Amino acid sequence: xxxxxxxxxxxxxxxxxxxxxLVGKSAGAHITxxxxxxxxxxxxxxxxxxxxxxxxxxxxxxxxxxxxxxxxDAHFGDPVVKIERNKKxxxxxxxxxxxxxKLVLATGxxxxxxxxxxxxxxxxxxxxxxxxxxxxxxxxxxxxxxVVVGGGLLGLECANALQNLGLETHVVEFAPGLMGVQLDExxxxxxxxxxxALGVSVHTGKNTQNxxxxxxxxxxxxxxxxxxxxxxxxxxxxxxxxxxxxAREFELAVGERGGIVVDANLLTTxxxxxxxxxxxxxxxxxxxxxxxxxxxxxAAAAQIAGEEARFTGADMSTKLKLLGVDVGSIGDAHxxxxxxxxxVFSDEREDVYKRIVTSGDGKQLLGAVLVGDCSGYDSLLQxxxxxxxxxxxxxxxxxxxxxxxPVLGAAALPVTATVCSCHNVTKGDIVDAIDAxxxxxxxxxxxxxxxxxxxxxAAMLKNLVDDELTSRGxxxxxxxxxxxxxxxxxxxxxxxxxxxxxxxxMLHQHGKGHGCDICKPAIAxxxxxxxxxxxxxxxxxxxxxxxxxxxxxxxKDGTYSIVPRVAGGxxxxxxxxxxxQVAQKYDLYTKITGGQRVDLFGARLEQLPPIWQELIDAxxxxxxxxxxxxRTVKSCVGNSWCRFGVQDSVGMAIRIEDRYKGLRAxxxxxxxxxxxxxxxxxxxxxxFGVIAxxxxxxxxxxxxxxxxxxxxxxxxxxxxxxxLISYIDRFLMFYxxxxxxxxxxxxxxxxxxxxxxxxxxVVIEDSLGLAAELEAQMTSIVGTYQCEWKxxxxxxxxxxxxxxxxxxxxxxxxxxxxxxxxxxxxxxAEERLRLVASSK
Amino acid sequence: MTAAEKLNWEVVCRRDDLxxxxxxxxxxxxxxxxLFYLPGEEQQVxxxxxxxxxxxxxxxxxxxxxxxxxxxxxxxxxxxQHFDLNTGECLEESGVSVEAYKVRIEGDTVLIRN
Numbered sequence: 001x002x003x004x005x006x007x008x009x010x011x012x013x014x015x016x017x018x019x020x021x022l023v024g025k026s027a028g029a030h031i032t033x034x035x036x037x038x039x040x041x042x043x044x045x046x047x048x049x050x051x052x053x054x055x056x057x058x059x060x061x062x063x064x065x066x067x068x069x070x071x072x073d074a075h076f077g078d079p080v081v082k083i084e085r086n087k088k089x090x091x092x093x094x095x096x097x098x099x100x101x102k103l104v105l106a107t108g109x110x111x112x113x114x115x116x117x118x119x120x121x122x123x124x125x126x127x128x129x130x131x132x133x134x135x136x137x138x139x140x141x142x143x144x145x146x147v148v149v150g151g152g153l154l155g156l157e158c159a160n161a162l163q164n165l166g167l168e169t170h171v172v173e174f175a176p177g178l179m180g181v182q183l184d185e186x187x188x189x190x191x192x193x194x195x196x197a198l199g200v201s202v203h204t205g206k207n208t209q210n211x212x213x214x215x216x217x218x219x220x221x222x223x224x225x226x227x228x229x230x231x232x233x234x235x236x237x238x239x240x241x242x243x244x245x246x247a248r249e250f251e252l253a254v255g256e257r258g259g260i261v262v263d264a265n266l267l268t269t270x271x272x273x274x275x276x277x278x279x280x281x282x283x284x285x286x287x288x289x290x291x292x293x294x295x296x297x298x299a300a301a302a303q304i305a306g307e308e309a310r311f312t313g314a315d316m317s318t319k320l321k322l323l324g325v326d327v328g329s330i331g332d333a334h335x336x337x338x339x340x341x342x343x344v345f346s347d348e349r350e351d352v353y354k355r356i357v358t359s360g361d362g363k364q365l366l367g368a369v370l371v372g373d374c375s376g377y378d379s380l381l382q383x384x385x386x387x388x389x390x391x392x393x394x395x396x397x398x399x400x401x402x403x404x405x406p407v408l409g410a411a412a413l414p415v416t417a418t419v420c421s422c423h424n425v426t427k428g429d430i431v432d433a434i435d436a437x438x439x440x441x442x443x444x445x446x447x448x449x450x451x452x453x454x455x456x457x458a459a460m461l462k463n464l465v466d467d468e469l470t471s472r473g474x475x476x477x478x479x480x481x482x483x484x485x486x487x488x489x490x491x492x493x494x495x496x497x498x499x500x501x502x503x504x505x506m507l508h509q510h511g512k513g514h515g516c517d518i519c520k521p522a523i524a525x526x527x528x529x530x531x532x533x534x535x536x537x538x539x540x541x542x543x544x545x546x547x548x549x550x551x552x553x554x555x556k557d558g559t560y561s562i563v564p565r566v567a568g569g570x571x572x573x574x575x576x577x578x579x580x581q582v583a584q585k586y587d588l589y590t591k592i593t594g595g596q597r598v599d600l601f602g603a604r605l606e607q608l609p610p611i612w613q614e615l616i617d618a619x620x621x622x623x624x625x626x627x628x629x630x631r632t633v634k635s636c637v638g639n640s641w642c643r644f645g646v647q648d649s650v651g652m653a654i655r656i657e658d659r660y661k662g663l664r665a666x667x668x669x670x671x672x673x674x675x676x677x678x679x680x681x682x683x684x685x686x687x688f689g690v691i692a693x694x695x696x697x698x699x700x701x702x703x704x705x706x707x708x709x710x711x712x713x714x715x716x717x718x719x720x721x722x723x724l725i726s727y728i729d730r731f732l733m734f735y736x737x738x739x740x741x742x743x744x745x746x747x748x749x750x751x752x753x754x755x756x757x758x759x760x761x762v763v764i765e766d767s768l769g770l771a772a773e774l775e776a777q778m779t780s781i782v783g784t785y786q787c788e789w790k791x792x793x794x795x796x797x798x799x800x801x802x803x804x805x806x807x808x809x810x811x812x813x814x815x816x817x818x819x820x821x822x823x824x825x826x827x828x829a830e831e832r833l834r835l836v837a838s839s840k
Numbered sequence: 841m842t843a844a845e846k847l848n849w850e851v852v853c854r855r856d857d858l859x860x861x862x863x864x865x866x867x868x869x870x871x872x873x874x875l876f877y878l879p880g881e882e883q884q885v886x887x888x889x890x891x892x893x894x895x896x897x898x899x900x901x902x903x904x905x906x907x908x909x910x911x912x913x914x915x916x917x918x919x920x921q922h923f924d925l926n927t928g929e930c931l932e933e934s935g936v937s938v939e940a941y942k943v944r945i946e947g948d949t950v951l952i953r954n
Contacts, residue, residue, distance in 0.1 A: 483906075483907075514905070514906045516908055517922075541861065542904065545904065545917060549862075550902070554902070554918070557897050558898055558918075800857075804865065806853045806858075806866050807852055807853045812898050814898040815898075
C-alpha cells in the first residue's frame with residue numbers, strides 16, 4: 001500500500017503535537033509540515049519567561065533534526081497561500097506545491113488589534129510570537145512607560161513581561177474587570193487589588209478612541225470617557241482571532257464570528273481536510289487553551305491512523321500564576337447554570353478570594369474561582385470533572401475554618417480521572433505504571449510524564465502514588481537501612497537538635513545493631529555538614545567509604561586516583577609543570593577530566609601521602625573528587641579575554657569553588673559559571689549553574705549530566721555578586737538538610753511538593769523564615785574548612801592508615817601495570833598471569 | 841593451652857596496629873589477610889582473605905564493617921557485596937566466599953591460626 005501523504009499547515013504547539021502523536025502511531029504516513037514562522041514549534045505559553053531571562057531557544061519544542069529523524073519533511077518561513085482542493089495540493093508563497101491525501105490545518109490565531117486610529121504607530125505592538133518579543137524588547141529600551149491593552153490572561157502575562165523589562169506598567173481593559181472570562185466579579189476585584197499592589201496600574205471600563213502624539217511621553221491614549229493616558233509604547237493583547245483566511249478563500253465553512261467549522265471528527269466541510277487548535281470552531285466555540293488543542297490533535301492523528309477517536313469538547317478549567325498571583329478557574333465560574341447556588345469566602349487581609357458554585361442541592365460542583373490561594377484547585381477540579389458527590393458541608397472546601405480543609409482522597413477518584421492535564425495522564429495510567437513496577441513518585445513521573453508539565457498536580461500525584469503503594473501492601477518504608485528507622489532528613493534533624501557529634505551516639509540514641517555501609521557514610525556526611533570535623537578524626541574512622549577514608553578514588557585494581565583542586569579550571573604553567581613532575585616521578589597515568597582538572601591514576605595506598613606532600617608543597621590542595629561534596633566549578637574564560645563575555649566568569653567560578661570546597665552533601669555537587677548566554681561552561685547541566693548577563697548573573701538549579709541528564713531550571717535572574725552567593729548558600733544548605741541519601745538536586749526538587757516554586761519561596765522569599773539560619777550555617781562550614789590532606793600529613797597517627805600491610809613494608813603484589821599509549825594501565829587477568837609467570 | 845596448640849598460632853601484629861571499627865591488612869606468609877577490629881564484640885577481631893573474589897583486587901580490609909540481618913559483615917569497597925566476618929560467605933552471591941581465618945588477641949598481640 002502506498003503511504004498516505006499528510007500535509008500539516010502550521011507548526012505551533014498544536015500542530016507539533018499532532019505530528020508527534022501521528023509519528024508515535026507508526027501509521028506509515030508521510031508527513032509534511034509547513035510553518036509560517038522561521039523556526040519550528042515553541043512553547044508559546046511560557047513566552048513571558050524570555051523576559052525573566054530564559055533564552056528563546058529554551059522554549060523550542062521541536063527542531064529540524066528531530067523532524068528529520070522522524071522522517072518528517074519540514075519547511076519553515078514559507079506559508080501556504082493556496083489550497084487547490086480539486087487537485088488535493090497546497091501552494092506556498094514561494095510557489096512550492098505539496099500534494100496531500102489528508103490536509104491538517106493548524107493555523108492557530110492572531111492577536112486582535114482594535115481598529116483604533118493610531119494603532120498602526122510603530123510604538124504599537126502585539127504579543128504572540130518570539131519575533132514579537134524581540135520587537136517589544138527593542139522598543140522598551142527607549143521607553144519609560146508601557147501600556148497593555150487587554151486585561152485577560154495573555155494581557156496580564158504581557159504586563160508581567162513589561163514589568164520585567166523595567167517599565168512603569170499599565171493595563172487598560174474595555175470590560176469592567178480583569179480576566180472576565182475566567183473570574184467572577186469578586187475574584188476579578190481581588191485579582192485587581194493584588195496586581196495593583198505589585199505596582200501595575202489597572203484601568204478598567206476604558207474604551208480607547210484614539211492613539212496620538214503625547215506630551216510627556218511618545219504617545220497619548222484617549223478614552224471614550226474623556227480621560228487620557230500617556231505612554232511610550234502600547235502592546236495589544238485584547239484577545240485572539242482564529243486564522244481562518246485559507247478556509248474563507250477556498251470555501252470551507254467558517255463561523256459567523258470566525259473559526260473553521262469542524263465536526264466531532266475534526267473534519268471541515270471537506271472530508272479530506274481537518275482543522276485543529278485555535279483556528280477550529282467546534283460546536284460554536286473556539287478553544288483558546290493549549291490542552292484542548294492537544295486533545296484535538298490527538299483525535300485527528302488517531303483518525304488518520306485509522307483509529308476511532310472523537311473530540312466532544314474539553315474542559316476549560318485553568319490554574320496559573322499571573323504576575324506571581326495564583327489564579328484558578330473551574331467550569332461555570334460565574335454561576336450561570338440555572339438553579340445553582342454559591343459559597344463565597346473572601347479575606348481582604350490575606351488577599352484571598354474563593355468561590356464554589358454547586359448544584360441547587362449542594363451535591364455537584366459546577367464551578368469555582370480561586371484567587372490568591374490555589375491549594376484547593378486539584379481536589380475541586382476532580383470533584384467537578386468526575387461528578388463526585390460533594391461533602392455535606394461543601395463550604396468547608398474553601399473556608400479555612402477549623403483545621404485543614406478536607407482533601408479529596410486519591411482512593412475516591414475513578415480510574416478515568418485526569419490527574420495531569422498537561423500530559424493527559426489519568427489515575428488509570430498511574431495505576432498501570434505502578435503495576436508495571438514503578439514504586440516512587442519519581443518512577444511514575446518518569447514513566448507517565450505526569451506532573452512534568454506545569455507541576456500543578458504534584459501533590460495529588462504523590463498522594464495517589466503513596467495511596468496505591470500502601471493499598472498493595474507495599475509499605476512505603478522510608479527507613480534508611482535496618483539500623484535506623486528514619487529518613488536521612490529525620491536523622492539530620494535528630495543530630496542537629498540533639499547536637500550529636502558521633503555515629504556511636506546516634507546509634508545508641510536512635511538506632512540498633514552495628515550500622516552498615518549505608519547508614520555509616522550517610523551519618524558521617526550529616527555530621528560533616530553539621531560540625532565539619534576532619535573525616536579521619538577517631539570517632540569518624542570506619543564510617544566512610546574507602547574513597548573518603550583515604551581521600552582518593554579507588555579504581556578497579558585497588559589503586560587510587562588523585563585530583564588536586566584547580567579552582568575554576570585556572571592554572572599557572574608552574575603548577576601544571578608541578579603536576580607533571582609528580583606524575584612522572586610516581587609513573588601515574590594522567591588524564592584531563594571533564595571538570596577542568598587533571599586526574600592522576602595508579603597510586604598505591606602507601607604512595608598517597610608522599611604524592612600529596614609534593615603536591616601541597618607545590619601549592620595544591622585536595623580536590624574532594626572522592627567525596628559526596630562540591631567537586632568542581634567549571635568556567636569559560638569570560639570577559640577578560642572573550643569577545644562575547646559580559647562578566648568575569650573565571651573570577652566568579654573561583655570565588656564559588658573556594659567558598660564551597662569541602663562542603664559535604666547527600667551526593668556530589670557540580671557547578672559551572674558561563675560568561676555569556678553562549679554558555680560554553682555548560683552551567684545548565686550542573687546542580688547549580690551561573691550564567692552572566694549584562695546586569696549580573698542568572699542562577700540555574702537542579703541540573704545534572706550522567707545517566708539521566710537534566711537541564712537546570714532558571715531560578716533567579718540578574719543577581720548581583722552578593723545576592724548570588726547568598727541564594728546559593730541557602731539553596732545548598734536547604735538541600736543538605738532535606739534531601740535523601742544519595743539524592744541529587746534534581747530528584748530532590750522533583751520530590752519537593754511544589755517543586756521549583758516552593759524552592760523559590762524558601763530561598764528567595766524566605767517563606768520558612770530559615771534564610772538567616774541557612775546562611776549562618778554555611779558561613780560556619782566555610783569558616784572551618786581545612787585541606788584534609790594538609791591536616792593528615794601533619795598527624796603521624798592518621799598516616800599510619802596508609803600502609804599496605806601493618807606488619808611488612810612490601811607492596812601489594814596484586815597490582816600489576818602494563819603500558820598502553822605510553823602510559824600505565826592495570827593489567828588484564830590474562831596479561832597478569834603471563835607477567836607473573838615470566839617473573840618467576 | 842598446650843604447647844602443641846600454641847605452636848599452631850602465629851603472631852601477626854600488635855593490637856595498636858589495628859583500627860577500631862575498621863580494617864587493616866597484614867601479610868601472613870604469601871597471603872594477604874584483612875583484620876577487622878570490633879572491640880565491643882566478644883571475639884574482638886576477625887580475619888578474612890583480603891582479596892575480593894568478585895572485584896579481583898586486594899581490597900576487603902578497606903571496606904566498611906557492620907551487620908546485615910544479624911551477621912557481622914564487611915562491604916567490599918569495589919562493588920559493595922557483603923562478606924560474613926565469621927565464615928567468609930558472600931551474602932549476595934551464593935557459592936562465592938573468601939577464606940576466613942581463626943584469629944585472637946592475647947594481651948597486646950594479635951595471633952592467627954596457621
